[in-house]
Structures are given as structure tokens and as C-alpha cells.
Amino acid sequence: MSAVLRSVPNFEPMQPEDIGAVLAVEQSAYPFPWSRANFADSLTSGYSAWCCRIEGELVGYAVMMLVLDEAHLLNITVAPDWQRHGYGLLIMHHLFGLARTHGAKRMFLEVRPSNVSGQGLYNSLGFETIGRRRGYYPAGEGREDAVVMALTL
């Protein structure tokens, strides 16, 4: 990692009362953000959802589904003001540790072909493209495919 963390953050499980702050970051980071219901459903479903904070400020968050020996990354976001300082990598390594502890052998994710930062992060961690889902995401005009990536943990 060439980026130097500005401060060391702490990780805490995402709680229903965090969703307001999470949603504010989500809406600032994506043209097609998750809804409040997406986050609420993730929590009620028992997904592994984490907030990463520095002195109370929400730097980023992630949501991961753990099923048997597979981990599926559903959302990872770093607040725009905090991007490109190594926090995306840090959050990913936090998830890798949790997934391994849970017994996961592989992590899967979907990413837009147009998402340069997401693909850059996953490539830097050694994720490999294993497929494509046609018309997976909403887009400005019509739909956008998803690139499916996987990493052996």
C-alpha cells in the first residue's frame, strides 16, 4: 500500500441508528445509491455490516454476506473526502479477517465495468474476474452489466 492512513480508525458493527449517517455518505458516493431499506434489510438479515470511524466521523462502511464457506461483498464505501488514503484497503482487510474466522474460503463481489476506483481496489488485492452478469445495475440509459470477481481467502 503506498497510501498512508491519516489516522487509525475503529470498526464497530453497523446499528440501525447509524443508517442516517451511512445513507448521507452513500448518496455522496454513488450515482445509484442503496436506499435506507437496503441497509435496514441488511441488518435485519444479519449480514456482517461495519462502520469505520475516526473520532466519531464516518470514514467508510461495508456490508458482507457470509454463507457457509463463501463471503459475498455487497457494499464497500469510503466517504469521498477520505478516499485514496488506504481506508478502502483497510476495510477490505477487516472483512477478510472476519470472513476467514467465519470459515469462508472465497470472497465474491460484483462491480460496474465503469467503476474505476472499485476495480482498482479489487485488482490491487488480487481479485480475479470470473464472469459477467448482463444488465445487473440500473444506469443512466437502460442497464449496466456487472463484472463478477472472486478471491481465494
Ligand SMILES: CC(C)(COP(=O)(O)OP(=O)(O)OC[C@H]1O[C@@H](n2cnc3c(N)ncnc32)[C@H](O)[C@@H]1OP(=O)(O)O)[C@@H](O)C(=O)NCCC(=O)NCCS
Ligand atoms: C472503491 C473505494 C471503496 C476505494 O476506497 P479508497 O479508500 O479510496 O481506496 P484506497 O485508498 O484504499 O486504495 C487502494 C488501492 O485501490 C486502487 N484505487 C483506489 N481508488 C482508485 C482510483 N480512483 N483509480 C484507480 N485505482 C484506485 C489503487 O490501487 C489504490 O492503491 P494506491 O492508492 O496505492 O494506488 C472508494 O473509491 C469508494 O468508496 N468509491 C465509491 C463507492 C464504490 O464504488 N464502491 C465499490 C462498489 S463495487
